[in-house]
Amino acid sequence: MKPVGSSRSRGLLLSLAALVCVLLMLGLPFGIIALWSVSDGWFPPSLLPDGFTARHWLMFLNDPSLRSAVVNSLVITFVVTLATMIIAMPTAWALARYTFPLKKVVEVFVLAPLIVPGIVVAVGLGRVFLKLDLAYTMLGVIIIQVAGVLPMTIRILASGFEAIPSDLIAAARTLGANRIAVVRHILVPLSVPAMLAAGLLSFIGSFEEFERTFIVGAPIVHTLTTRLYINLSGAGLVVPVASVVCLILLLPVFLVFMLTSRIMRDDVMAAGMGKL
């Protein structure tokens, strides 16, 4: 007779596996980068840096081109997130709450960018921007990033709006709420999880974006990711400096991620992505 196995020991085993995974997959790579960023010489075969220094961090603070990349990254990300949400919301609402002829076609079209390799769209749009003098400008970078995150944002918002029962709206109306009151008291509060998920994804999608930005913006408009790429692909790769840029790059995304993941619901995010 084979016993079920005590659920407690199975639980402990899972906990242990989770710990090992997190340490190996996340702790190790981030740890090594952090060490590199403060290392003062770290040559093989030693497993720890030969000395520690804050020199690389200070160098970063004094590098105007890096500073401008940080500013560019932040400005672009905020504008892109805001613009994407504003553009996506009406369309998502229409897709979620209206039935109309050719609705299926519109839905497929909105999802289509997800199944076309990003680089193809980037190069195609880059060609248009060259003609319109939008290449190598902030505006160009912003537009191409919005185009990149828009499909997912619409998708997540639409599935969030879909989930609001029509009965609630009807009930609110019968209780004397006008259109504006319905939006304020029913729709907005109930859409918060979807809006958070969509906003977070466009924020991250924009901040970590590289290919489109690189094609449209570089070498005039640099964000942190394109700067890092130049650092890494050039002949004189300085690991500590690259590590500092990496950590700077990770800081805001992690902050936003940590803050929102506490209040965010996985199912909302998965529902938006898991349908093709």
Next chain:
Amino acid sequence: MRAVHLLLLLLPGVGVLLATFGLPLFWAVLGAFGLGADGAGFTLIPLTDIFAEPKYRKGLMMSLYYAIAPTTLTLFVAIPLALMLQKSFIGRKLLNGLYKLPLAVPAIVAAFMVLTLFEQGGFIDRLLMLGGWNIGKIVRDPLGIGVILATLWKDVPFMTLIIAGAFGAIPSDTVHAARSLGATRLRAFWAVQLPLAMPGITAATLLCFVKSLGNFAAPSLLGPAYPLPLSILMYDSYRDGDWMAIYAMGTVLILAAFVVLAAYYTLTAAAFGTGKAASSR
């Protein structure tokens, strides 16, 4: 009145996508046949060149390889991880928050991590040296192992998130019913959980595949110098202003994505019968 209302609602999103996605794409496909503003009349030469010239032909193979290999490997990591997240154990909440971190990490940072860890002289190499082993060539190697590692690291959370959502949407009583009817844990998984989660798994796989197909950062930093995938070749042609070549490569990549999409749908539909109809909502 209602139609005007609807059009106004649809306009921002659909309009922006038409201008930034539909038109450039249309233009590119047109350009691949020598039509449109950059073309000089109908021709098939740029397209046939891709299959004739070794540089492009191998580039296409490389693009497909960089997409299929990590996506397949990711599936094998993401499904167990997603199942693990359905269980309750100490630290589950923490794991559930942490495993998603790579989603927020730029692909270039992931590539840099692979560099610091796996390059010769990297941290793992140094660890192995203690035991007298050598790591071998993992970065810029002919097999592109470094590229695959970096892509895998980025894709696992993405896929896990979607697949865990799909598994989570299956009512637990459905699985319990299968168990009490005599199905072992494994058979309940194969006969009930997997088919019901299939729409989510399919979607995740396809999204991952397409994302990796246009992968640029990881192959250019970690991949071998030859053959280069189409994404990098496209970028080079872009800087050179060789529009015909770009449009041709772009069209082939889109075609490749569609072919794989169609093949995948046909295969999963055959293997899991009505699996697609069992939406995970």
Next chain:
Amino acid sequence: MTTQAHELDVLDVSKAFVGTRALLPTSFAVKKGEFVTILGPSGCGKSTLLRIITGITEPSGGRILLRDRDITRLPPERRDIAIVFQSYALFPHMSVADNILFGLKMKRVPKEERRRRFDQVVAICGLESLVTRSPRQLSGGQQQRVALARALVVQPALLLLDEPLSNLDAKLRETLREELMALHKRTGSTTLYVTHDQSEAMSMSDRIIVMKDGQVVESGAPRSLYMRPRQRFTALFFGHTNIVPVDVDGDRARLPWGGAVALIEKASGRGEISLRPECLSLVADPAGPGVVDAAVFMGADVHYTVRIGDHLLRVRRGSAAPLAEGTRVSVTVDAPVSLLAAEPPGAADATVEAR
């Protein structure tokens, strides 16, 4: 009495939760072919108990025997227990036929036997015209029948039904209740039924186990639980009743307004009894101690409220010869009753032997 073998023995099974919904050590037995209902309000622990018996939840303590085999640590698939869930839990990606065949395939029943049992159960449950459909295309009642067929076809040692009727509308519920009883008669399957609906429990069961706050309150045949409950909770849970304080002397209980009732057991001192409204008789009597305070005509019955001393009694009588409000009446009790336990049951009382 106990010569007949128990099909299921639940021995001191308990479940500790971090929250409030714990299951205290619980014991009971089910005989072969018996239809036993676990009845209680939501959150009383009946679903937890059911999940432990199926093997979905692990108990913190105690043992479960099925046909004298200890199954406490067995995984669900090796227990020979089939369950019908409240949600039916049909496999949405399989046809009705595949749903029903699932268990037979899992248990590796030979092809011909499979065919035979399938045809049989499909006929019994009246599913002939539905076998090729998808569960999504079925109404609630049809889904319920498929779930039942899926469980019955494996011929389990024990059939568990977890509130199988509560997702259906009232009319359908009544029809299916009758179908379920007929089905039980035909298959003779040992059945454990969980519900919060006392009328369901009374109409279907050979025996009812009443649960509250994670423990068994009392158990017995539907009629004796209804007419002669031993716990105040049971008396109130089974519908309207009058809880009346009495003075007990031997097997007579003296009512506060004079007169006495026969008790089924001997005792002494003060106590309480439960008098069902339909067990009281009213007779117009100018010298009687009561006054009809209100008389509500309900068709077949008239519901009276009778003031008698400090007490208000509910009385239900046929409407053939109604009494007007304000009529002076005397009240008599038709049937013998039992005393209610003075204290809420402790762990010791919770153990109920199979009768």
